[in-house]
Amino acid sequence: ASTWSNVPQGPPDAILGITEAYKADSFSEKINLGVGAYRDDKGKPYVLPSVRTAEEKVISSQMDKEYAGITGVPAFTKAAAVLAYGADSAVIKEDRVAITQSISGTGALRIGGAFLERFYPHGKSIYIPTPSWANHKAVFGDSGLEVKQYKYYNKDTIGLDFDGMVADLKAAPNKSIILLHACAHNPTGIDPTPEQWQQISQVVKEKEHYPFFDMAYQGFASGDTDRDAYPVRLFIEQGHGLILSQSFAKNMGLYGERVGAFSIACESTEEKKRLDSQIKILVRPLYSNPPVHGARIASTILNDPALNKQWLGEVKGMADRIIEMRALLKKNLEELGSKQNWDHITNQIGMFAYTGLKAEQMDKLAKEHSVYATKDGRISVAGITSGNVKRLAESIFKITG
Numbered sequence: 463a464s465t466w467s468n469v470p471q472g473p474p475d476a477i478l479g480i481t482e483a484y485k486a487d488s489f490s491e492k493i494n495l496g497v498g499a500y501r502d503d504k505g506k507p508y509v510l511p512s513v514r515t516a517e518e519k520v521i522s523s524q525m526d527k528e529y530a531g532i533t534g535v536p537a538f539t540k541a542a543a544v545l546a547y548g549a550d551s552a553v554i555k556e557d558r559v560a561i562t563q564s565i566s567g568t569g570a571l572r573i574g575g576a577f578l579e580r581f582y583p584h585g586k587s588i589y590i591p592t593p594s595w596a597n598h599k600a601v602f603g604d605s606g607l608e609v610k611q612y613k614y615y616n617k618d619t620i621g622l623d624f625d626g627m628v629a630d631l632k633a634a635p636n637k638s639i640i641l642l643h644a645c646a647h648n649p650t651g652i653d654p655t656p657e658q659w660q661q662i663s664q665v666v667k668e669k670e671h672y673p674f675f676d677m678a679y680q681g682f683a684s685g686d687t688d689r690d691a692y693p694v695r696l697f698i699e700q701g702h703g704l705i706l707s708q709s710f711a712k713n714m715g716l717y718g719e720r721v722g723a724f725s726i727a728c729e730s731t732e733e734k735k736r737l738d739s740q741i742k743i744l745v746r747p748l749y750s751n752p753p754v755h756g757a758r759i760a761s762t763i764l765n766d767p768a769l770n771k772q773w774l775g776e777v778k779g780m781a782d783r784i785i786e787m788r789a790l791l792k793k794n795l796e797e798l799g800s801k802q803n804w805d806h807i808t809n810q811i812g813m814f815a816y817t818g819l820k821a822e823q824m825d826k827l828a829k830e831h832s833v834y835a836t837k838d839g840r841i842s843v844a845g846i847t848s849g850n851v852k853r854l855a856e857s858i859f860k861i862t863g
């Protein structure tokens with residue numbers, strides 16, 4: 463028998479299955495709302511003009527292709543930290559952020575998982591929201607942490623189960639690790655309000671929990687990178703130590719370039735130095751050092767004042783288009799005479815809308831209307847355009863009444 467004859471067939475990735483079904487559909491007006499990537503109003507992938515310009519600068523500067531250091535391109539990580547924590551942040555001013563470039567957001571989460579598994583001095587469980595991005599469980603589980611959950615989504619209100627969340631955070635053992643989506647919660651699109659964040663910060667403090675922020679959509683939610691970083695900055699102000707994962711996949715459209723950062727807000731520069739040394743020891747046997755091209759693009763955008771300004775405008779443009787499509791979808795449903803309340807479509811924020819549609823309804827959407835999205839009722843609002851929103855609303859109306 464072959465060495466691998468005992469390897470079982472694994473289940474296909476849920477999202478890839480949707481893409482395949484979408485591709486196999488010959489209907490010319492089919493709609494793909496499965497993918498978590500931005501599309502322009504023609505439904506096409508979008509390369510930000512600021513990214514094109516930055517890339518041309520990088521190429522024309524004829525840099526060499528030598529290895530970066532283990533922690534990546536320093537000009538990039540320095541600017542990424544400022545983008546996240548804010549230039550006025552105490553952790554930036556006092557030089558106490560340990561940071562490394564990462565293989566986008568996923569890679570940052572994985573470094574975080576490995577770091578916690580190796581060094582966290584308390585219970586090695588991480589609490590993630592119910593639901594959460596499906597990969598969280600896999601990333602932290604594969605890192606050797608025990609993955610537990612706290613309440614987040616209330617299916618009756620299609621909103622946040624704030625009381626349930628707080629109760630679960632209180633019920634968790636002291637000093638637990640808590641994974642928080644900084645903004646544009648995936649898959650629900652439901653974020654706590656600033657007041658709720660303040661209460662969450664309080665509870666996390668009382669319980670001496672350790673916060674781990676996943677910020678995969680900074681700027682992409684509200685259109686404003688400072689506003690979207692609110693919870694991270696609030697927690698810093700409130701004196702929490704924390705871990706942060708950053709991705710530039712969405713806000714710079716650098717998906718396949720894999721640009722991200724992993725950081726730990728430390729208590730002192732001395733602590734930062736110790737943690738930095740261990741992050742290097744951890745990363746070295748994983749992949750030695752990260753790719754340079756995407757980080758050079760991001761660094762050029764973050765460090766060139768004119769390009770940075772242009773980029774912020776383009777991020778806002780993407781966020782605004784998504785917000786507009788939410789409003790249009792809701793308006794179309796109401797104009798069709800839908801008796802249901804669709805306020806959650808516009809109350810939610812970021813790439814995804816959690817429609818509240820059930821698995822059977824999602825099946826019908828695909829089979830009868832050629833509208834493809836995940837069974838949990840999540841639709842990628844980025845896949846909606848002014849050209850397909852009417853047919854999408856009609857399809858949803860037909861299956862919900």
Ligand code: PMP
Pocket residue numbers: 498565566567568569595643648676678709710711717722
């Ligand atoms: N966290 C969340 C919540 C996400 O939605 C994503 C992207 N789907 C990521 C992390 C990581 O994405 P990437 O590795 O492409 O940066």
